[in-house]
Amino acid sequence: xxxxxxxxxxxxxxxxxxxxxxxxxxxxxxxxxxxxxxxxxxxxxxxxxxxxxxxxxxxxxxxxxxxxxxxxxxxxxxxxxxxxxxxxxxxxxxxxxxxxxxxxxxxxxxxxxxxxxxxxxxxxxxxxxxxxxxxxxxxxxxxxxxxxxxxxxxxxxxxxxxxxxxxxxxxxxxxxxxxxxxxxx
Amino acid sequence: xxxxxxxxxxxxxxxxxxxxxxxxxxxxxxxxxxxxxxxxxxxxxxxxxxxxxxxxxxxxxxxxxxxxxxxxxxxxxxxxxxxxxxxxxxxxxxxxxxxxxxxxxxxxxxxxxxxxxxxxxxxxxxxxxxxxxxxxxxxx
Numbered sequence: 001x002x003x004x005x006x007x008x009x010x011x012x013x014x015x016x017x018x019x020x021x022x023x024x025x026x027x028x029x030x031x032x033x034x035x036x037x038x039x040x041x042x043x044x045x046x047x048x049x050x051x052x053x054x055x056x057x058x059x060x061x062x063x064x065x066x067x068x069x070x071x072x073x074x075x076x077x078x079x080x081x082x083x084x085x086x087x088x089x090x091x092x093x094x095x096x097x098x099x100x101x102x103x104x105x106x107x108x109x110x111x112x113x114x115x116x117x118x119x120x121x122x123x124x125x126x127x128x129x130x131x132x133x134x135x136x137x138x139x140x141x142x143x144x145x146x147x148x149x150x151x152x153x154x155x156x157x158x159x160x161x162x163x164x165x166x167x168x169x170x171x172x173x174x175x176x177x178x179x180x181x182x183x184x185x
Numbered sequence: 186x187x188x189x190x191x192x193x194x195x196x197x198x199x200x201x202x203x204x205x206x207x208x209x210x211x212x213x214x215x216x217x218x219x220x221x222x223x224x225x226x227x228x229x230x231x232x233x234x235x236x237x238x239x240x241x242x243x244x245x246x247x248x249x250x251x252x253x254x255x256x257x258x259x260x261x262x263x264x265x266x267x268x269x270x271x272x273x274x275x276x277x278x279x280x281x282x283x284x285x286x287x288x289x290x291x292x293x294x295x296x297x298x299x300x301x302x303x304x305x306x307x308x309x310x311x312x313x314x315x316x317x318x319x320x321x322x323x324x325x
Contacts, residue, residue: 031232031275031276031278032276032278033276034272034273034274034275034276034278035273035274038273109245109246134249134252135245135246135249136249136253138246138249139246139249139250139253139274140274141274142274142275142276143232143246144232144233144275145232145233145246
């Protein structure tokens with residue numbers, strides 16, 4: 001085997017090894033979020049009533065919150081990580097209650113009864129949870145699972161999307177600069 | 186007297202024929218729509234699975250996505266428009282077969298290049314094996 005053959009073998013093998021190593025390091029389940037920067041898909045969803053015998057009546061539209069920062073959290077009572085992030089979301093929702101920030105939960109593949117019981121167990125409803133039959137809104141937001149959180153800026157554009165758990169620090173870091181964009185009449 | 190029933194029968198046929206054709210056309214359209222839905226759904230990746238298409242996945246999200254595909258096709262969107270909708274939501278990742286452009290081209294070109302290089306190598310080796318001894322071998 002001469003030097004030229006060795007060189008060719010190395011040149012052919014090295015890129016393959018590089019591709020293999022890159023593949024080993026990347027998470028095959030990770031989906032890069034595609035919707036930040038796009039107009040937030042509008043929705044009109046029914047609010048989940050907190051009393052079991054209450055008929056759903058309120059319809060909440062995203063368009064109604066134009067001019068405010070909207071935090072959308074997709075969750076389910078069967079989702080274990082949702083249990084971890086919920087207190088953080090509640091804390092930030094309370095912190096920004098008197099400012100132009102709206103928190104909305106969107107229920108994903110869950111029964112309202114289970115969701116109600118879960119919310120009661122977690123300290124009660126702090127912000128509305130909306131029902132999404134057929135996951136149409138979830139698909140509109142490119143949902144890959146729960147929990148996922150989307151932040152819509154005052155102009156109605158998706159500013160942030162997080163696949164997985166969010167915490168207070170992350171939310172505040174994203175909300176604060178967007179609040180500066182809120183135009184007060 | 187004989188003519189009356191035949192005129193009536195003719196009228197009945199004329200009235201019923203389009204209705205029967207319509208009744209047959211609807212299931213046929215449904216079959217076509219179902220075929221097209223399957224074709225598009227098998228090109229989309231199920232976001233909660235490992236290497237499964239929306240068509241093949243039994244998960245609820247995949248079933249909902251398939252329903253969206255069907256609704257959009259039924260509303261008159263083309264398969265390309267439906268795929269573009271999912272790409273706008275999930276990125277190109279959602280397509281099981283990446284579009285042949287940019288770095289993606291490597292996926293399509295590398296196997297061909299490897300095949301050509303391999304064939305070249307075989308031809309060269311065979312020539313060397315068959316050619317070298319005969320050139321260098323002493324004549325008997």
